[in-house]
Amino acid sequence: MSTSDSSSSSQSEYVTLVSGDGFEFVIPRSTACVSGTIRRMLEPSSRFSESVTGRCVLENISGIVLEKVCEYFCYNEKNKNQTYVPDMDIPPELCLELLMAADYLDA
Amino acid sequence: MSLRARNKIRAPRRGMAGSKTNDFETSWAELSSSLKKIHTKDASALSFEEIYRKSYNIVLGMRGTELYERIQQLEREWLDTEVHKLVTGAISPSLLLAKQLVDAQDQANERRDAGERFLAVLKEAWEDHQLCMKMITDVLMYMDRVMSTDHRKPSIYVASMALFRDHVLRAPIRSDTSTSVYDVLESTVLFMLQLERSGHIIDRPLIRHCVYMLEGLYETITEEESTKLYLTVFEPAFLEASKKFYQAEGRRLLETGDAATFCKVATERLSEETERCIDTLSSLSKTKIKDVLDNELIKNNIAEVVKLEGTGVRTMLDNDRIDNLRSVYVLSARVDSKKTPLTTAVQRRIVEMGKEINASAIASQVSATAAGKKPAPGEKKPAEKPVNQQTVAAIKWVDDILRLKQKFDNIWENAFESDQVLQSAITSSFSEFINLSQGGDSRSSEYLSLFFDENLKKGIKGKTDSEIDTLLDNGITLLRYIKDKDMFEAYYKKHLSRRLLMKRSVSMDAERQMISKMKMEVGNQFTQRLESMFKDMTISEDLTSSYKEHMRQSSDPDQKRIELDINVLTSTMWPMEIMSNARNDEVQLPPILPKEVDSVKQSFEQFYLGKHNGRKLSWQASMGTADIRATFQRANGKVQRHELNVSTYAMIILLLFNDVPAGESLTYTEIQERTRIPDHDLIRNLQSLAVAPKTRVLKKDPMSKDVKPTDKFVFNNEFQSPFMKVRIGVVSGSANKVENQDQRKETEKKMSEERGASIEAAIVRIMKQRKTLIHSQLMTEVLSQLSARFVPDVNMIKKRIESLIDREYLERVEEDPPTYGYVA
Numbered sequence: 001m002s003t004s005d006s007s008s009s010s011q012s013e014y015v016t017l018v019s020g021d022g023f024e025f026v027i028p029r030s031t032a033c034v035s036g037t038i039r040r041m042l043e044p045s046s047r048f049s050e051s052v053t054g055r056c057v058l059e060n061i062s063g064i065v066l067e068k069v070c071e072y073f074c075y076n077e078k079n080k081n082q083t084y085v086p087d088m089d090i091p092p093e094l095c096l097e098l099l100m101a102a103d104y105l106d107a
Numbered sequence: 108m109s110l111r112a113r114n115k116i117r118a119p120r121r122g123m124a125g126s127k128t129n130d131f132e133t134s135w136a137e138l139s140s141s142l143k144k145i146h147t148k149d150a151s152a153l154s155f156e157e158i159y160r161k162s163y164n165i166v167l168g169m170r171g172t173e174l175y176e177r178i179q180q181l182e183r184e185w186l187d188t189e190v191h192k193l194v195t196g197a198i199s200p201s202l203l204l205a206k207q208l209v210d211a212q213d214q215a216n217e218r219r220d221a222g223e224r225f226l227a228v229l230k231e232a233w234e235d236h237q238l239c240m241k242m243i244t245d246v247l248m249y250m251d252r253v254m255s256t257d258h259r260k261p262s263i264y265v266a267s268m269a270l271f272r273d274h275v276l277r278a279p280i281r282s283d284t285s286t287s288v289y290d291v292l293e294s295t296v297l298f299m300l301q302l303e304r305s306g307h308i309i310d311r312p313l314i315r316h317c318v319y320m321l322e323g324l325y326e327t328i329t330e331e332e333s334t335k336l337y338l339t340v341f342e343p344a345f346l347e348a349s350k351k352f353y354q355a356e357g358r359r360l361l362e363t364g365d366a367a368t369f370c371k372v373a374t375e376r377l378s379e380e381t382e383r384c385i386d387t388l389s390s391l392s393k394t395k396i397k398d399v400l401d402n403e404l405i406k407n408n409i410a411e412v413v414k415l416e417g418t419g420v421r422t423m424l425d426n427d428r429i430d431n432l433r434s435v436y437v438l439s440a441r442v443d444s445k446k447t448p449l450t451t452a453v454q455r456r457i458v459e460m461g462k463e464i465n466a467s468a469i470a471s472q473v474s475a476t477a478a479g480k481k482p483a484p485g486e487k488k489p490a491e492k493p494v495n496q497q498t499v500a501a502i503k504w505v506d507d508i509l510r511l512k513q514k515f516d517n518i519w520e521n522a523f524e525s526d527q528v529l530q531s532a533i534t535s536s537f538s539e540f541i542n543l544s545q546g547g548d549s550r551s552s553e554y555l556s557l558f559f560d561e562n563l564k565k566g567i568k569g570k571t572d573s574e575i576d577t578l579l580d581n582g583i584t585l586l587r588y589i590k591d592k593d594m595f596e597a598y599y600k601k602h603l604s605r606r607l608l609m610k611r612s613v614s615m616d617a618e619r620q621m622i623s624k625m626k627m628e629v630g631n632q633f634t635q636r637l638e639s640m641f642k643d644m645t646i647s648e649d650l651t652s653s654y655k656e657h658m659r660q661s662s663d664p665d666q667k668r669i670e671l672d673i674n675v676l677t678s679t680m681w682p683m684e685i686m687s688n689a690r691n692d693e694v695q696l697p698p699i700l701p702k703e704v705d706s707v708k709q710s711f712e713q714f715y716l717g718k719h720n721g722r723k724l725s726w727q728a729s730m731g732t733a734d735i736r737a738t739f740q741r742a743n744g745k746v747q748r749h750e751l752n753v754s755t756y757a758m759i760i761l762l763l764f765n766d767v768p769a770g771e772s773l774t775y776t777e778i779q780e781r782t783r784i785p786d787h788d789l790i791r792n793l794q795s796l797a798v799a800p801k802t803r804v805l806k807k808d809p810m811s812k813d814v815k816p817t818d819k820f821v822f823n824n825e826f827q828s829p830f831m832k833v834r835i836g837v838v839s840g841s842a843n844k845v846e847n848q849d850q851r852k853e854t855e856k857k858m859s860e861e862r863g864a865s866i867e868a869a870i871v872r873i874m875k876q877r878k879t880l881i882h883s884q885l886m887t888e889v890l891s892q893l894s895a896r897f898v899p900d901v902n903m904i905k906k907r908i909e910s911l912i913d914r915e916y917l918e919r920v921e922e923d924p925p926t927y928g929y930v931a
Contacts, residue, residue: 040245041155045238048155048246057156060163104163106248 015042016055017070023063031073032056036106060104065097069105131170134161138174139181145246146185146239155246163249171253175260178247182240182267186274190232191288195280197228198291219302219309222295226313229292232275233320240267261328272324272336292317293341297348303383304352311387318388342392346399349380353403361411366418370434373404401442409439410448420452424518432522436529445528453515453529454536460511461540468504468554498557501550505558509581512537538588555585556598563618564611575617583624591897592629593865594858596636603637604681607644608674608730630895639680647674654714669707670734675715675724698728698783701762729788731755735762737804740824749826751804752834756784756792761804764822772821775814790814795835801828802835859903866899866907874917874929882908882925 015032017025033039041050050056058066072088079085090098141158165174199221244251244264254260261269276289296317299309321341326334333339356376360369377400384393413420413435423431439446515533523529541551559582570578589595606612619641626634651673700708712724733755739747753761759782767773773781779789793814797807804826808819869892874880880888886904893899908927911917920928 037159037248040248041159043245045241047151048153048242049151050155052151057154059156059160104249106252 012054014054017066018055018057019061019063019066020059021063023066025066025070027070027073028077029054031077034073034076034107035069038105038107058105061101062097065094065101068094068098069101069107072107131165131168131173134165135174135177137161138165139177141246142178142181142243143185145242146189146235148235158246159249162247166250166253171250172258174247174250175254175258175263178243178263179266179270182270183274186236186270187278190236190271190275191278194225194229194232194275194288197225198280198288199224215302218298219307222298223310223313225291225295226310226317229288230313230316230320233271234316236267236271236275237323240264243267265328265330268324269328276324276336289340293344296341297345300345300383300387301348301352303387304379309387314387322389322391337389338391342389342395345388345392346395349396349399350403353400354407357404357408361408361415364415364418366412366415366420366423366435367428367431369408369412369415370431370438373400373438374434376400376404405438406442409435409442413439413448413452420449421456424453424456424515427514427518429518429522432518433524436523436526440524440526446526450529450532454532454539457511457515457533457536458540458543461508461537462543464504464507464511465540465543467507468500468550498561501554501557502561504551504554505582505585508537508541508585512581512584534588538590541585541588542590551585551589552591552595553598555582555589556595556602558582559599559621560602560606563606563613563621565613575614576620579617579621579624583628586625586628592633592895593862593897596633596896597854597858597861600637600640600681603640607640609732633896636680639677643676643680644674647676650675650715654711657714658710669703671707671711673711678725697726698756698759698785699781700728701759701765704759704762728755728759728784733758737761737826739826742824747826749828749830750832752832753796754792754835756782756788757796757835759784760789760792760796764805767822770821772808772819775816775818775820778820779816793818793820799835802833804835862897862899863903863907865893865896866904867911869893870904870907870911871916871929874927877929879920879926879928882927885927 013029014026015029015038017027017032017038019025029042033042038056041048041056042054044051061069068090075088138158138161141153144153162174165171241264244262247263251262251264255262260266276292277287279285279287280291296314299314303309303311318337318341321337322335324336325331326336326339353376356372360372363369377397380396380400381393384390384396420432420435422428423435435449436446439449515537519525519529519533559579562578562582586592586595603618606618612618622634622637622641625637651671654671654673708726715724716722731754733753735751735753735758737749737751739749741747751761760778763773763778763781775789775793778784778793779786782789784792793805793807794812795802797803797805797820798812798814804823805820806823807814808821866889869889870885873885873888873892885908886901889904890899908917912919912927915930917927918930920926
């Protein structure tokens, strides 16, 4: 975590999401901002450490769930303006955890 | 981590989110210190996720309400201690002084500086609070979501805004006083606005920001639009202060006593206040401050402004200050759709100016009559002059009115934006003074007719068609204002008949044009008689030529023929005074014509009655003219011939002298006995023959102006004239001119007779159609039928109804309400 590249990271197009068990996912900023929580986290005017570094550590989400979350972000981005949206495959065993993550991330 | 076996849904692990009671206190301790860091702008070291997760866990642990309360408590303390101290610290004593002390300049400056400092601090505090609360709200988003949906609590952001309102703005600045921070804010802002109104430059954006704050704060937690602090507290105070200011401003401007300045300042103030609302305050107040201005500055003062002596509307009208008038109009139009003060002022001025024109017309008449009464001994043309002066006065009157009309048309168009209300006001004022009785009777009809007469005789010579058109149109415009159109018709008829008979009209086309214009303006009925006069003229031309033809065929070629141009006129269509032989009710015998002329007369009568059986011709010598060739025997034996164009009467007189030996004279009485010319006409004709300096065909003894029965007349063989043809006009007979008092009475008597007949005709027409009618309805109908021609006198109508009942055309059907029936 370095604060030196604050200006570039606040403008940077990509952000890094880090799971509680250390997996990192680099996804486009706009995609990540589907989540209300992440969007506020990265809000440039508030200048929390996340917005300064462009790196969000999500302590209570595991890598496997976060992967699915990122998949959803991209899925959402891809099908933004479409009428017919294909179903997204969600393994049943992840359902509850994903639900909780969704609640947490406000997405 | 998860086993993907058996598609079984597993409960999420709770380990990480595990929340115990003791966890709450530790979490809160960390949270509160983080929040404080946010307030002290130390947030970059904080992890959003961490705080978020903590609050998330607390809420999941069912302690959300408690957390909410604690945060409120934290905010309250923060505002009470830190922010309040900061803000009150910026209030310097000068801000607490009595509010309206602007007089001392340095004090004002000091207060202004202090005020700006205070506002800046307050603005800063507010913006910080906003920013911090936004961050806190973001961080506590999860709690907010749960609290507002599950517990129906306002968002922590809203709650903290309310806290700011109560714990900063509404907190007393010191514990020992009730003055709150808001009070200081209000008085400071108003003070700044006051400064700006008196021409100082202030920090507009700063005030705008403070107003933003007031707009961002609400009275209630539900944040309805109408409960913005700006609307509930500040705006009323602002409007009240503005009201006072503009009341004072209005008084001050009135005291300076310049209407133009008032309008200028008022217009400027209007745009200034609008601008102020946009730049400095809130556009919410735009219409309200305009109302204040309209009411306090304009509505309350406009009447005074209009009336201002020396600079008001009157002066503006007099000097054609279009710009100023426009401002007055625009301001008036803002507050009153009728623009009453302006309208009255304009109307009064028009009537005043109109009266001046009337008065000057009368004055020149009076002076003319005075001059006519006692002519200076050396004056050569005593009889002509006053007459001309009066006519000139009449024409000047019309010209003046037209000029006035043009002036107001111009003002109306350019300054009053062609406003309907003002147009009708102007029209009615013109009509008012034109129909205003001048010493008992209105002469406008006569004057207007004279104006047309003059123009059709001389005025239009050498003018283009379009110029003539405009000229006539102008006259018609005035005709529109004249209420007694029948009066005008009578005069016009009289003047027209003179023009036609004496062939004085310059252009028959223009005459016809005039008639058709009048027809358009007043209607068919009005011009009927005028048109038939034209018809008579045309028929007479044909008649004359066919008579000439007839004479050429029937009479001896060697007989000395007298050429006859005859006009046969239908007696009902032409003016009465031309037709009647009766003057002062005594029957006048027709004049004795010389035998030569008499034979022509008889031969024409024969010819005419042969063509039209059963008609009666009556000869109107007073309207005729004759061309005679006169031979003047000079003392040295030479003979000088002149062709004289004289009136018929003059011809008769001159022909008498054919039978009188040279050098012998006839007395007035002799002439009268031999000719039977009425006294009045005889005197006038003798005057023009013997007194008028250039046309002295007869010599009179004694040589004086007045003609007395004992005067002797002798043919003047010494008559000199540079021209071969000499026109001898009859003194004050043939020219159309202003009537004197007697003539006017005569005309009016005739007029009223004629009106009586019109009224009766109208009554009978209406009753024939309706059979029975209530009195009041009958009155209205009669009035509406006749109003195009004249304004009938109600008493006259009543009398006419009575007389119709007496003559059994009508009967009384009922008494209450009075109703009449038509008797067939």
